Amino acid sequence: MSTIVEEKTGKRQAAEKFESERPRLEFGGAWEYSPAPESKDHVRIEKRYGVFIGGKFVPPKSKKYFETINPATEEVLSEVAEGGAEDVDAAVRAAEEAHRKRWSKLAPAERGKYIYRIARMIQEKSRELAVLESMNGGKPIKESRDVDVPLALAHFFYHAGWADKLEYAFPRHTVSSIGVCGQIIPWNFPLLMAAWKIAPALACGNTVVLKPAETTPLTSLALAKICQEADLPPGVVNIVPGAGETGAHVVNHPRVRKVAFTGSTEVGKIIQRAIAGTGKRLTLELGGKAANILFEDAPLDQAVEGIINGIYFNQGHVCCAGSRLLVQESVAERVLGKLERRIATLRLGDPLDKNTDVGAINSKMQLEKIRELVACGVEEGAEIHQSSCAIPARGFFFPPTFFTGVAQSHRIAREEIFGPVLAVMTFRTPEEAVEKANNIPYGLSAGVWTDKGSKIFKITSKMKAGVVWANTFNKFDPSSPFGGYKESGFGREGGVHGLRAYVELS
Amino acid sequence: MELEVRKTYKLYVGGEFVRTESGRYDAVESAKKKFLANISRGSRKDLREAVRKAREAQPGWAAKTAYLKGQILYRMAEMLEGRAESFEKILRDSPGLSPAAAKKEVRASIDRLVHYAGWSDKYTALLGTVNPVASSYFDFSVPEPMGVVGVVAPNAPDLLGLVSHLAPAIVCGNAAVVLVSQDSPLASLEFAEVLATSDLPNGVANLISGHRDELVPHLARHMDVHAIADAGADAALSKQIGQDAAVNVKRVRRYLIADYFSEKAQGLDYIESFTETKTTWHPIGV
Numbered sequence: 054m055s056t057i058v059e060e061k062t063g064k065r066q067a068a069e070k071f072e073s074e075r076p077r078l079e080f081g082g083a084w085e086y087s088p089a090p091e092s093k094d095h096v097r098i099e100k101r102y103g104v105f106i107g108g109k110f111v112p113p114k115s116k117k118y119f120e121t122i123n124p125a126t127e128e129v130l131s132e133v134a135e136g137g138a139e140d141v142d143a144a145v146r147a148a149e150e151a152h153r154k155r156w157s158k159l160a161p162a163e164r165g166k167y168i169y170r171i172a173r174m175i176q177e178k179s180r181e182l183a184v185l186e187s188m189n190g191g192k193p194i195k196e197s198r199d200v201d202v203p204l205a206l207a208h209f210f211y212h213a214g215w216a217d218k219l220e221y222a223f224p225r226h227t228v229s230s231i232g233v234c235g236q237i238i239p240w241n242f243p244l245l246m247a248a249w250k251i252a253p254a255l256a257c258g259n260t261v262v263l264k265p266a267e268t269t270p271l272t273s274l275a276l277a278k279i280c281q282e283a284d285l286p287p288g289v290v291n292i293v294p295g296a297g298e299t300g301a302h303v304v305n306h307p308r309v310r311k312v313a314f315t316g317s318t319e320v321g322k323i324i325q326r327a328i329a330g331t332g333k334r335l336t337l338e339l340g341g342k343a344a345n346i347l348f349e350d351a352p353l354d355q356a357v358e359g360i361i362n363g364i365y366f367n368q369g370h371v372c373c374a375g376s377r378l379l380v381q382e383s384v385a386e387r388v389l390g391k392l393e394r395r396i397a398t399l400r401l402g403d404p405l406d407k408n409t410d411v412g413a414i415n416s417k418m419q420l421e422k423i424r425e426l427v428a429c430g431v432e433e434g435a436e437i438h439q440s441s442c443a444i445p446a447r448g449f450f451f452p453p454t455f456f457t458g459v460a461q462s463h464r465i466a467r468e469e470i471f472g473p474v475l476a477v478m479t480f481r482t483p484e485e486a487v488e489k490a491n492n493i494p495y496g497l498s499a500g501v502w503t504d505k506g507s508k509i510f511k512i513t514s515k516m517k518a519g520v521v522w523a524n525t526f527n528k529f530d531p532s533s534p535f536g537g538y539k540e541s542g543f544g545r546e547g548g549v550h551g552l553r554a555y556v557e558l559s
Numbered sequence: 560m561e562l563e564v565r566k567t568y569k570l571y572v573g574g575e576f577v578r579t580e581s582g583r584y585d586a587v588e589s590a591k592k593k594f595l596a597n598i599s600r601g602s603r604k605d606l607r608e609a610v611r612k613a614r615e616a617q618p619g620w621a622a623k624t625a626y627l628k629g630q631i632l633y634r635m636a637e638m639l640e641g642r643a644e645s646f647e648k649i650l651r652d653s654p655g656l657s658p659a660a661a662k663k664e665v666r667a668s669i670d671r672l673v674h675y676a677g678w679s680d681k682y683t684a685l686l687g688t689v690n691p692v693a694s695s696y697f698d699f700s701v702p703e704p705m706g707v708v709g710v711v712a713p714n715a716p717d718l719l720g721l722v723s724h725l726a727p728a729i730v731c732g733n734a735a736v737v738l739v740s741q742d743s744p745l746a747s748l749e750f751a752e753v754l755a756t757s758d759l760p761n762g763v764a765n766l767i768s769g770h771r772d773e774l775v776p777h778l779a780r781h782m783d784v785h786a787i788a789d790a791g792a793d794a795a796l797s798k799q800i801g802q803d804a805a806v807n808v809k810r811v812r813r814y815l816i817a818d819y820f821s822e823k824a825q826g827l828d829y830i831e832s833f834t835e836t837k838t839t840w841h842p843i844g845v
Binding site (some may be wrong): 207328330513514516518519523530533534535536538539542545550558 | 690691692694785804807808826835836838840841842
């Protein structure tokens, strides 16, 4: 027995030695790609956008507009209406009338056909929408093209089919719609979040007033145009751009019957407080600080790819990002070596370049927040590892970064950074990994990497998180319920579970 | 005539019958204003102790098999059946039900426990899903317990109301801290003896008596309570629960049940309210 152990230990030591002695890859110019920019000729951006109410773009009664920019170049793309109280009121009234007179009276199968039509139209405009998304939000074109837009249309396609099958989803209940839904979405997946909110609401017979994030209104407004072109009855979808104040008007409007919010935990708590006692329904999809747990028996190269995707996908602007890596001590050194080498190969730059892995940070404000937390990580004594990639002179960019020597108490291990910054910690036993992973107020997602099936089931079942990825990360699908435990919010989006938030049962 | 031995109704915390640490007691009288018993006026500290015990007990309880949880709930029904007559007597004294009404409430409470005992190994199959994702992954969703549930039981019917909200919360693996009826808590406090003799692990169900106005805000603000079943607060107190609950994004369900004897006062929806949905993804490959 002991000889076997020794032999194994010997092999491992040899492997580690091999790893450390192996010549480091020198990338130099070998990884430079020629620019491959996606063209933007076919993208039409209006000089100015009004609010979309009752099926029409109208000038805001607030008379206020704000500029929306391209965060990769800081150039102004357009001027967008900032909805005030009167605009929100008009939108809610239009939605209420559309619900009463048209949408709730329509045969469910016909409702479904409108939603199918929207899905098809997104598909047909997918290239335009992908480019627009990358221009307005800074995300790499390969992500908006391959993830955001296809998933957005899949959400419409999926929910369209539910419209006439709701009685099957809720047996023993009579299902009816709720009325006007007020929906507030974030800037990290602008079109996709609009789809997550609008598609189930419409399928269940509700009408909506949607407020896109202030930095990324353009694809929501493009979706408004699609609703027009799809001949969706006026008022079924209303879009009122603006900032936090506009959102507050939506939440507090007395005729809004349901509020759906995706955003920070801080604002989520304010909303929960605000609607207490009103009888409004609420779903919240809030912040996260997911742990990616890497066991020594995992396929390490595959796991490192998963970790990279988990934290650097969409510049880390992902509520379910794997922003904490818990790596088993025995393999920590090897994994960190691989990570360090891998981040050096990530291509940072023009979001419209098809080779770009890491695009622009969404806004100056967000960049400042990331810088502040990273500075805090250094100050608190963690060791910083950063890609030495070139940073473009204009626009908001932050290099892929990870910290080692992180303590559970460090701010970078507890607070959501919402940027390309990973905090690495180690563990010895599975129990310790579970304890550390769950020791946080958030509970949106988690990752587990191991080759052992029984371990996967044991560890995933112990994660206090709504979505757990085993040997993968950051996967989404309209048929798969998404949402958090604890302070990451409540309610689910997607799947049969997601319908619950948009129906009245009796 | 032999002198009656009066019973002191204590709190039930962590499987023990304890006096309130506050040293405060309230008298409970019958409908005819006859003194029946002193009960503890639970304090914030009692409540915190109960939450601590509940939090300790919850993971172990959740880890028990569904089969065993069902057996334990069924045993609660057996224990209540065995003590049916003494519960009827208490209900006749306070809140002063007629013999027929007292009997009806005890019978309904037993039936409700049996109903939920049978759910223990079935709700997962009905609330869980396998999701047909458009990629090569096995993707499934299962209901899991939320953790510690705070129950504000209705003032009436006190026994059936307590059972109707406690049973669905614990059958799916949560631990509960219950504020029992303020107006007529005797049968609810007596129910602790059923809990104590049903093999329910200590701390899974904790019963606190006292004043709602004083206790509810602490329950709603407690950081280790994950959800509130609000079945007994008036509109103003309900609103306050909703506001206080935001401190840690608690799940709050408000129940306005007109008839606790109805079939509508039981079922899968009550269990679903206290589950979280966890979705797990795993690649399919060789």
